[in-house]
Amino acid sequence: MAQVRVLQKTMALLPASSTAATNNSDTRTAGCLLVGIPGLEHLHTWLSIPFFTMYVAALAGNGILICVILSRPSLHEPMYIFLSMLAGADVMLATATMPKVLANFWLGSSHISFDGCLTQMFFIHFLFVADSAVLLAMAFDRYVAICSPLRYATILTGPVIGKIAAAALTRSFIIMFPAVFLLKRLHYCRVNIIAHTFCEHMGIARLSCSDISVNVWYGLAAALLSTGLDVTLIAVSYTHILQAVFHLPSREARSKALSTCGSHVCVILLFYIPALFSVFAYRFGGRRIPRYVHILLANLYVVIPPMLNPIIYGVRTRPILEGAKQMFSNLVKEFN
Numbered sequence: 001m002a003q004v005r006v007l008q009k010t011m012a013l014l015p016a017s018s019t020a021a022t023n024n025s026d027t028r029t030a031g032c033l034l035v036g037i038p039g040l041e042h043l044h045t046w047l048s049i050p051f052f053t054m055y056v057a058a059l060a061g062n063g064i065l066i067c068v069i070l071s072r073p074s075l076h077e078p079m080y081i082f083l084s085m086l087a088g089a090d091v092m093l094a095t096a097t098m099p100k101v102l103a104n105f106w107l108g109s110s111h112i113s114f115d116g117c118l119t120q121m122f123f124i125h126f127l128f129v130a131d132s133a134v135l136l137a138m139a140f141d142r143y144v145a146i147c148s149p150l151r152y153a154t155i156l157t158g159p160v161i162g163k164i165a166a167a168a169l170t171r172s173f174i175i176m177f178p179a180v181f182l183l184k185r186l187h188y189c190r191v192n193i194i195a196h197t198f199c200e201h202m203g204i205a206r207l208s209c210s211d212i213s214v215n216v217w218y219g220l221a222a223a224l225l226s227t228g229l230d231v232t233l234i235a236v237s238y239t240h241i242l243q244a245v246f247h248l249p250s251r252e253a254r255s256k257a258l259s260t261c262g263s264h265v266c267v268i269l270l271f272y273i274p275a276l277f278s279v280f281a282y283r284f285g286g287r288r289i290p291r292y293v294h295i296l297l298a299n300l301y302v303v304i305p306p307m308l309n310p311i312i313y314g315v316r317t318r319p320i321l322e323g324a325k326q327m328f329s330n331l332v333k334e335f336n
Contacts, residue, residue, distance in 0.1 A: 027188035027207055031113040036104050038195045039292040048105035051299065054307045055098040061310030062087040068323040075319060078141050078156040079260075083313060085165060086134045086267075090306035093127040096120060097302045101197045117199040118180055124302070125201060125222075126176045128275070132230045133168035135268055139237040142264060146257055147244045175222050182218055186210045196295055231272060238265065263316040267309050274301035 036044055069075045069084045100120070103109040112120070145152050179201055186208035194203045205215040238261065245257045274297055314321050 027190070027192040028114045030192055031111055032117045032192045032194050032199065032204070032207070033110045034100070034104055034112060034194050034197060034199070035110060036101075036197050037292050037295045039290065040296075044105040048102055051098060051105070051303065052102055054303045055094055055102070058094045058303060058306035058310075059091060061314075062091045062306060064324060064327075065310045065313065065320065068320055068327055071327065072319075072323045075323060078161055079138070079145070080320075081161055082134060082138045082141055085168075086131065086138070086309065089127055089131045089134060090309060093124065093131060094303050094306045096123045096127060097198045097299070101299065104197065112199065117194075117204060118183060121183075121199040121201055121204060122176055122180055124198065125179065126172045128302075129172040129175055129222075129226045130168055131271065132227050133171060135264075135271060136230045136234055136237075137164050137168065138264055139234045139241075139268075142261055143237045143241055146241050146261075171226070175226050179215075179218065179222070182215050186212065186215075195291065197299055200298070227272075227275075234268060259316060263312055266312050266316075267305070270305045270308055270312075271301075274304065 035041075037047070040047065065087045066084050069080045097120075100109075100112065141156060144155050148155070183201070183204050186205065187210045188207050189209040192207060194207065196203050201215065201219050205212040241257075241261060245254055245261070248254045248257065277297060314324060
């Protein structure tokens, strides 16, 4: 009943032409309507300001991070290569969501074609799984560097890094591509309103009149076999890393290792905690957690980690901080 009331309120807020399209057209031809954040429609303009600021900061920060790593040969090491992969995935993840969110908030551009909605859904989930795989690769990099330092250069060679990147992309594609066909096979009702700011798997599936139990179980299995497995392996890696760190003979070496790993742990927590909280709140929060809280969290976990990751690495990683200073210094000299 709560969802029905949300849809009724949304219908009342939509223009007459949009309402007619919703009532008289099939979802596949009429497309979908993204209503934004139900219950906070009057705050959309104000909410757009922090979202826009975080998005621009994410683009600028990750862009600078990638430029610094690519321009300095001394940073062409596995740790920084994986970091540049993470920055690239972060930029694409934020870009897959924020432009449409901001267009909705500023221009009332809530309509999206059905195929466009499927495409956005695919890239959001694909990039999230790829991000998770890169974080696992970074944990593996730190594990080898600290637990087997003498074999580091022979284990993480250029070809191995390329294979890890290819495996991450292939796994993400294999996991998420079937979701498109699982959504396409469904029969859709006339209601095409998605109470969200962007298209996601279960939001599209709930527009259907068909049985969506396969979609529910597939989504759960995909999450467990990708993100759930990655979190477990990352936890195991850092357990071994901490054991090795505290057995290092030099206090300076322990401090340096903990500082490097601390940056990684901060990034991991920023990525997983909001996402997992959003997922569990959405599935198990019920009526105790308002719908707008779920959607705000969903938007925050696609823009806050991309915004903060460059800051964390820039502040805590000296070679990147020095590289950024040198890059800006060179730019100033060129303009002068």
